Amino acid sequence: MKEDIKAYNNVLGLIGNTPLIKLNKVTENIEGNFYAKVEAFNPGHSTKDRIALYIIEEAEKQGILTPGDTIIETTSGNTGFSLAMVSIIKGYNCILAVSSKSSMDKIDMLRSLGAKVYICPAHVSADDERSYYNVAKRLHEEIKGSVYINQYFNQLNIDAHYKTTGPEIWEQTNGKITHLVACSGTGGTISGAAKFLKEKNPNIRILGVDAFGSVLKKYHETKEFDAEEIYPYRIEGLGKNLIPTATDFDVIDHFMKVTDEESAHTTREIAKREGLFVGYTSGAVMQAIKQYAEQGEFNENSNVIAIFPDHGSRYMSKVFSDEWMNEQGFFDTKNQEEAQKIEI
Numbered sequence: 127m128k129e130d131i132k133a134y135n136n137v138l139g140l141i142g143n144t145p146l147i148k149l150n151k152v153t154e155n156i157e158g159n160f161y162a163k164v165e166a167f168n169p170g171h172s173t174k175d176r177i178a179l180y181i182i183e184e185a186e187k188q189g190i191l192t193p194g195d196t197i198i199e200t201t202s203g204n205t206g207f208s209l210a211m212v213s214i215i216k217g218y219n220c221i222l223a224v225s226s227k228s229s230m231d232k233i234d235m236l237r238s239l240g241a242k243v244y245i246c247p248a249h250v251s252a253d254d255e256r257s258y259y260n261v262a263k264r265l266h267e268e269i270k271g272s273v274y275i276n277q278y279f280n281q282l283n284i285d286a287h288y289k290t291t292g293p294e295i296w297e298q299t300n301g302k303i304t305h306l307v308a309c310s311g312t313g314g315t316i317s318g319a320a321k322f323l324k325e326k327n328p329n330i331r332i333l334g335v336d337a338f339g340s341v342l343k344k345y346h347e348t349k350e351f352d353a354e355e356i357y358p359y360r361i362e363g364l365g366k367n368l369i370p371t372a373t374d375f376d377v378i379d380h381f382m383k384v385t386d387e388e389s390a391h392t393t394r395e396i397a398k399r400e401g402l403f404v405g406y407t408s409g410a411v412m413q414a415i416k417q418y419a420e421q422g423e424f425n426e427n428s429n430v431i432a433i434f435p436d437h438g439s440r441y442m443s444k445v446f447s448d449e450w451m452n453e454q455g456f457f458d459t460k461n462q463e464e465a466q467k468i469e470i
């Protein structure tokens with residue numbers, strides 16, 4: 127009796143409708159009510175499932191994609207995982223050009239899902255022929271019947287969150303949300319969700335999170351691209367060395383920069399104190415909330431939604447490795463500084 131069986135037709139049916147989970151301990155000294163939208167509950171364990179499914183289905187609707195075609199993308203890992211997952215179910219080949227900054231866990235996962243992975247140097251400029259942008263572009267030109275997802279410059283990235291993440295948050299909070307706090311990488315999540323929420327209530331504060339070493343915050347404030355802002359940093363998926371058109375800077379009220387070190391400690395704190403095993407950028411969002419709170423952003427009536435983009439399992443060899451933390455000098459920085467002085 128097939129119709130009596132309660133089952134999803136395939137894994138794609140589980141994308142979206144992620145839960146809000148109240149944060150109780152990491153926010154205990156901050157005024158307001160804080161809830162995390164935990165995107166790790168997507169089947170691909172990140173928010174990128176939403177855009178992978180949405181962009182591929184839009185291309186199918188327009189007749190651009192037919193089974194057997196090839197999907198190409200640049201990705202820090204999460205988008206690649208989601209595209210590989212959707213490609214398997216829908217019968218596409220998947221080729222991914224990734225940054226050498228991505229963790230080996232992520233790259234192995236992509237290969238496990240049948241994707242072909244090209245690892246490209248992280249610290250070259252976007253216009254360098256070795257950059258993952260140019261590698262992806264070249265492959266797209268060479269491979270017939272290929273689609274380049276181009277998440278940093280694809281309006282459908284914003285639309286995916288306008289159609290899903292934004293409405294879910296509005297419904298889950300019964301319209302009582304006062305602040306949205308989210309990372310900006312491509313900017314799709316914050317821009318799409320914010321666009322929907324601001325249409326419902328323009329007073330909702332949209333607070334972005336950026337990395338030191340990224341150009342986004344300065345661009346938001348000055349409308350100028352300042353290459354001097356760029357330097358290497360550790361957090362994957364947060365901030366950028368170019369200005370993505372998938373970011374709608376007008377719907378974002380403010381950006382806060384966070385450090386690699388504080389975000390790493392906060393990521394570990396979320397796991398230890400909330401039992402929520404989430405990724406490095408979730409720690410970055412939480413770290414930004416602490417800093418926004420210090421600036422007096424929230425009060426007892428604030429209902430703050432924090433987007434936690436992915437799952438902690440992707441960072442076992444990084445933030446959740448004591449050895450890695452030590453190598454970065456993130457354990458007891460002061461002693462490290464003293465040790466360096468002695469060596470000199």
Ligand code: PMP
Pocket residue numbers: 202204205309310311312313314315316362363364405407435436
């Ligand atoms: N966190 C992680 C772990 C990511 O991979 C990304 C995407 N690059 C983001 C946050 C930022 O999301 P968005 O690209 O929608 O701005």
